[in-house]
Amino acid sequence: MTAENTPASAQSITAAMVAIGDELLSGRTRDSNIGYLAAELTKHAIDLKEVRIVPDESAAIIAAVNALRARYDYVFTSGGIGPTHDDITAPSIAEALGLPCIYDEAAEKLLSAYYQERQLPLTPARRQMARMPQGAEHIANPVSIAPGFHIANVFVMAGIPQIFQTMVQNVLPQLEKGKQMLSLAIPCPLGEGTFGEALAAIQTRHPQTSIGSYPHFNPDNKNPFPVEIVIRAREESHLQQAAKAVEDMISTLLQTQT
Amino acid sequence: MTAENTPASAQSITAAMVAIGDELLSGRTRDSNIGYLAAELTKHAIDLKEVRIVPDESAAIIAAVNALRARYDYVFTSGGIGPTHDDITAPSIAEALGLPCIYDEAAEKLLSAYYQERQLPLTPARRQMARMPQGAEHIANPVSIAPGFHIANVFVMAGIPQIFQTMVQNVLPQLEKGKQMLSLAIPCPLGEGTFGEALAAIQTRHPQTSIGSYPHFNPDNKNPFPVEIVIRAREESHLQQAAKAVEDMISTLLQTQT
Numbered sequence: 001m002t003a004e005n006t007p008a009s010a011q012s013i014t015a016a017m018v019a020i021g022d023e024l025l026s027g028r029t030r031d032s033n034i035g036y037l038a039a040e041l042t043k044h045a046i047d048l049k050e051v052r053i054v055p056d057e058s059a060a061i062i063a064a065v066n067a068l069r070a071r072y073d074y075v076f077t078s079g080g081i082g083p084t085h086d087d088i089t090a091p092s093i094a095e096a097l098g099l100p101c102i103y104d105e106a107a108e109k110l111l112s113a114y115y116q117e118r119q120l121p122l123t124p125a126r127r128q129m130a131r132m133p134q135g136a137e138h139i140a141n142p143v144s145i146a147p148g149f150h151i152a153n154v155f156v157m158a159g160i161p162q163i164f165q166t167m168v169q170n171v172l173p174q175l176e177k178g179k180q181m182l183s184l185a186i187p188c189p190l191g192e193g194t195f196g197e198a199l200a201a202i203q204t205r206h207p208q209t210s211i212g213s214y215p216h217f218n219p220d221n222k223n224p225f226p227v228e229i230v231i232r233a234r235e236e237s238h239l240q241q242a243a244k245a246v247e248d249m250i251s252t253l254l255q256t257q258t
Numbered sequence: 259m260t261a262e263n264t265p266a267s268a269q270s271i272t273a274a275m276v277a278i279g280d281e282l283l284s285g286r287t288r289d290s291n292i293g294y295l296a297a298e299l300t301k302h303a304i305d306l307k308e309v310r311i312v313p314d315e316s317a318a319i320i321a322a323v324n325a326l327r328a329r330y331d332y333v334f335t336s337g338g339i340g341p342t343h344d345d346i347t348a349p350s351i352a353e354a355l356g357l358p359c360i361y362d363e364a365a366e367k368l369l370s371a372y373y374q375e376r377q378l379p380l381t382p383a384r385r386q387m388a389r390m391p392q393g394a395e396h397i398a399n400p401v402s403i404a405p406g407f408h409i410a411n412v413f414v415m416a417g418i419p420q421i422f423q424t425m426v427q428n429v430l431p432q433l434e435k436g437k438q439m440l441s442l443a444i445p446c447p448l449g450e451g452t453f454g455e456a457l458a459a460i461q462t463r464h465p466q467t468s469i470g471s472y473p474h475f476n477p478d479n480k481n482p483f484p485v486e487i488v489i490r491a492r493e494e495s496h497l498q499q500a501a502k503a504v505e506d507m508i509s510t511l512l513q514t515q516t
Contacts, residue, residue: 023488026490028472034282038284038285048285049283049318053309054308082450086461120451125450126454193381217420
């Protein structure tokens with residue numbers, strides 16, 4: 001957990017996310033935390049392997065966290081750590097880990113000082129934000145003080161995007177990193193149906209790369225489905241060899257078409 | 259499955275979604291299909307209960323689809339039904355259901371005619387888009403012809419948002435609907451810490467409603483965390499009673515503050 005400055009050694013460090021909240025499943029709120037975390041983990045050489053969105057229901061949170069924390073190196077959660085009755089993430093995580101959910105003393109002090117300064121009482125609702133599983137460490141929240149927490153390989157963060165993002169930035173330096181996944185995007189003017197087989201053959205010949213093909217819909221284009229071919233690999237040489245093959249494929253197919 | 263025009267009878271019809279694609283987990287693509295489906299299902303009185311985002315890996319797709327199709331009335335998938343090697347959704351769904359994955363004749367005819375008109379050959383890559391589990395029915399795709407499909411309670415749709423959205427609209431009339439979930443949003447000028455306990459008491463007194471509290475961060479506001487309190491219920495009377503209680507709570511607390 002405290003792998004700060006650990007040299008990148010492992011080939012792959014994996015992660016999962018649990019986004020918690022009825023509002024994400026009703027369509028009321030369009031989630032932006034998943035995409036943010038995905039991009040940040042990729043930058044930091046951690047592979048996000050699965051995301052689950054679950055409602056504000058303890059059993060659903062516990063099931064998701066327990067399934068994922070056993071399978072991946074890290075689990076990140078968003079949402080459900082505020083001061084209202086539907087904020088049940090802290091006790092749910094405690095239950096998932098078989099730990100008591102306590103009022104963390106240091107968190108109480110932080111909250112107490114914060115609200116005192118604002119001449120607001122530390123109501124039981126506000127005090128609720130000091131709850132965490134016994135033994136958890138804080139994830140600092142400079143936006144609104146109430147901390148997230150991490151315990152074992154589970155990192156519990158707020159749902160409000162500005163706070164979530166700050167917490168992610170506070171957590172990233174503590175995480176062990178894998179070997180950076182390199183990637184290269186090659187724009188392709190041909191449709192997927194034209195190069196599908198040739199690209200599959202390139203993927204087979206370059207097993208240490210992962211090649212994806214991403215069409216977009218652009219009805220005003222001559223080719224309404226322009227594509228980006230994205231190659232990913234952990235070694236620069238593998239990346240470059242596959243890129244050369246893809247570029248050659250595109251040239252050859254373009255010549256055939258004329 | 260063919261519940262068109264079925265009267266809304268059941269209290270609750272449930273659904274889950276599996277969003278498939280490495281690009282969603284790498285942060286390269288910010289998903290918009292989840293939020294779209296969530297909002298459309300809510301409009302149509304179907305409760306989205308869980309979403310999973312999984313990579314382009316057969317085992318991951320199969321595990322997610324099998325877990326969810328057993329648990330919910332409907333499962334919707336997005337992504338992985340195009341003509342390239344990383345499009346593995348059709349054979350994965352077939353395997354999940356223990357069915358052979360075949361080239362569907364009607365789909366081949368559609369594709370054949372579509373490409374003939376454009377003077378393009380039906381390459382093996384394009385023909386791949388006719389694959390589906392034996393016995394599946396098409397989900398029409400007026401944008402680019404290649405159909406999605408549904409089999410048992412699983413609906414398989416494209417990942418490109420414009421096509422996904424069209425397919426969702428084609429599927430919705432076929433689905434059985436629950437009793438509409440009604441909802442009402444009450445803007446609240448107070449912070450969550452101020453009304454947390456009172457709101458929890460209201461939730462306890464109104465068990466047939468589900469009350470959520472959604473703060474936003476607005477650093478320029480006097481109260482930097484303005485809140486919307488959202489009440490949901492299947493009966494108008496339950497909704498109105500809870501709304502009255504929430505409005506009274508806000509008035510009382512505002513008076514106390516002055």
